[in-house]
Amino acid sequence: MDSIxxxxxxxxxxxxxxYGADSVPAVGPWNDVIATMLDHRSVRGxxxxxxxxxxxxxxxxxxxxxxxxxxxxxxxxVAITDPAKKKKLAEWAGNQKHIEQCPLFLCWVTDMARNAxxxxxxxxxxxxxxxxxxxxxxxxxxxxxxxxxxxxxxxIGLGTVYIGAMRNEPEKVAELLGLPPQCFVLFGLCVGYxxxxxxxxxxxxxxxxxxxxxxxxxxxNADAHRQAHDAEMMRFSARQEMQAGTWTQxxxxxxxPITSMNGRERLRQALNRMGFGIR
Amino acid sequence: MDSIxxxxxxxxxxxxxxYGADSVPAVGPWNDVIATMLDHRSVRGxxxxxxxxxxxxxxxxxxxxxxxxxxxxxxxxVAITDPAKKKKLAEWAGNQKHIEQCPLFLCWVTDMARNAxxxxxxxxxxxxxxxxxxxxxxxxxxxxxxxxxxxxxxxIGLGTVYIGAMRNEPEKVAELLGLPPQCFVLFGLCVGYxxxxxxxxxxxxxxxxxxxxxxxxxxxNADAHRQAHDAEMMRFSARQEMQAGTWTQxxxxxxxPITSMNGRERLRQALNRMGFGIR
Numbered sequence: 001m002d003s004i005x006x007x008x009x010x011x012x013x014x015x016x017x018x019y020g021a022d023s024v025p026a027v028g029p030w031n032d033v034i035a036t037m038l039d040h041r042s043v044r045g046x047x048x049x050x051x052x053x054x055x056x057x058x059x060x061x062x063x064x065x066x067x068x069x070x071x072x073x074x075x076x077x078v079a080i081t082d083p084a085k086k087k088k089l090a091e092w093a094g095n096q097k098h099i100e101q102c103p104l105f106l107c108w109v110t111d112m113a114r115n116a117x118x119x120x121x122x123x124x125x126x127x128x129x130x131x132x133x134x135x136x137x138x139x140x141x142x143x144x145x146x147x148x149x150x151x152x153x154x155x156i157g158l159g160t161v162y163i164g165a166m167r168n169e170p171e172k173v174a175e176l177l178g179l180p181p182q183c184f185v186l187f188g189l190c191v192g193y194x195x196x197x198x199x200x201x202x203x204x205x206x207x208x209x210x211x212x213x214x215x216x217x218x219x220x221n222a223d224a225h226r227q228a229h230d231a232e233m234m235r236f237s238a239r240q241e242m243q244a245g246t247w248t249q250x251x252x253x254x255x256x257p258i259t260s261m262n263g264r265e266r267l268r269q270a271l272n273r274m275g276f277g278i279r
Numbered sequence: 280m281d282s283i284x285x286x287x288x289x290x291x292x293x294x295x296x297x298y299g300a301d302s303v304p305a306v307g308p309w310n311d312v313i314a315t316m317l318d319h320r321s322v323r324g325x326x327x328x329x330x331x332x333x334x335x336x337x338x339x340x341x342x343x344x345x346x347x348x349x350x351x352x353x354x355x356x357v358a359i360t361d362p363a364k365k366k367k368l369a370e371w372a373g374n375q376k377h378i379e380q381c382p383l384f385l386c387w388v389t390d391m392a393r394n395a396x397x398x399x400x401x402x403x404x405x406x407x408x409x410x411x412x413x414x415x416x417x418x419x420x421x422x423x424x425x426x427x428x429x430x431x432x433x434x435i436g437l438g439t440v441y442i443g444a445m446r447n448e449p450e451k452v453a454e455l456l457g458l459p460p461q462c463f464v465l466f467g468l469c470v471g472y473x474x475x476x477x478x479x480x481x482x483x484x485x486x487x488x489x490x491x492x493x494x495x496x497x498x499x500n501a502d503a504h505r506q507a508h509d510a511e512m513m514r515f516s517a518r519q520e521m522q523a524g525t526w527t528q529x530x531x532x533x534x535x536p537i538t539s540m541n542g543r544e545r546l547r548q549a550l551n552r553m554g555f556g557i558r
Binding site for chain 1 (some may be wrong): 423544
């Protein structure tokens, strides 16, 4: 890719959509790959049309091409098209109808079983397995892979949305998919063509100055940045006819009451039962 | 992007590089975005040339455009160019010289401090903070963001490599960067132009049939797939004049002895001291 272009109208529009007109960052290089990523939005309504032949395999090739720590390749994917399975998963995820609607639902698995099996086959004890570090590095591997798959899907005009609510019922989900111990669905991903109503606006993010630090962490202007982001999110909510709300209000709603976790405070216990150490 | 092309020579070559000639998957849609991701390789040798102006801001705009769970935006980045800081970080990461060499080193921070500060400012208790779930979702957020930044960097001809060894000394790293409690560097990322010697081959991954499951997890052919991947990694190692080794041997070396963790088995205790609950 050497299609680097100077600042142009399309680039400026993409940045205004992402940050609001008051917080446009001074970006440099730009091309179609970057424009694709800037244009991301999560899609929660899908047409019944199937994805083009080979799309799953293309997405997986992109996913596997992401970096994987020490080439341990901790990721598995279970691709679901069976309506009965999607219905169950939608139900356990708090009735998220888009899981049923989308033609392709991908379960992204932190898979420590595949490598654990090598321990058994080769009769070598794997001392590194039962630690938080190993669980974390495996899950980061999965996330890197999934994000490449998302970028691939969006680059061909498909919509996606991550489904964290697979962690509401990790044991039931694992049983439905036939996962062995030391495997769990870190998150799901809906894939398909967005309905017209479901193509929302790009959602604003906080200004770069709030999360990008130079040489040393600096939160000295955090309150001012937060107020600016609150104002931008209010404008976004008004345009979307959403219950008006600042970003701060969303944070309070989401992180305040433990009920907003939908039982996920039990995740560690569930993972222990599922064979993960996480010491 | 509608530059979808039928199977062509370049696509086939990219797939052979990634999977080996015996395991080329039947992919469908293809374009420059996908080709960019397929061509990923980690770079461990950098020219001193700085990255183009605005590159950091472009990478961060891509990063922030990734999905973030409930828009909680858990990611911070500390960008390091100071040679003294890079030297320290390289040392703590087991003397990885490329950390010193690269013109731009990004520390990707699981930042629970920024949202925790809202709890204090708004006088609302955040009951959801001290759980593994919240730490995990925040770290997944960081990984999704970082992967977009990597794709952006590679799309403009830069090389990158993730540095998990930031977790060897999480407390020292946090102190050097001035991180507050409830912040830690999940991983680092070298960014810059690869030296000629450092542009390695694309590293082979296991066949899709080994990690992609349909409707239900199926490991019935895992041993045969593993043998095929071992053979491909042997050929790769021979071409790269690396100490010949199968994939299985790499797994045994990396996951067998606890010494290969370089102290990271202490991560959970360190994170607890750094203000993370992870219950």
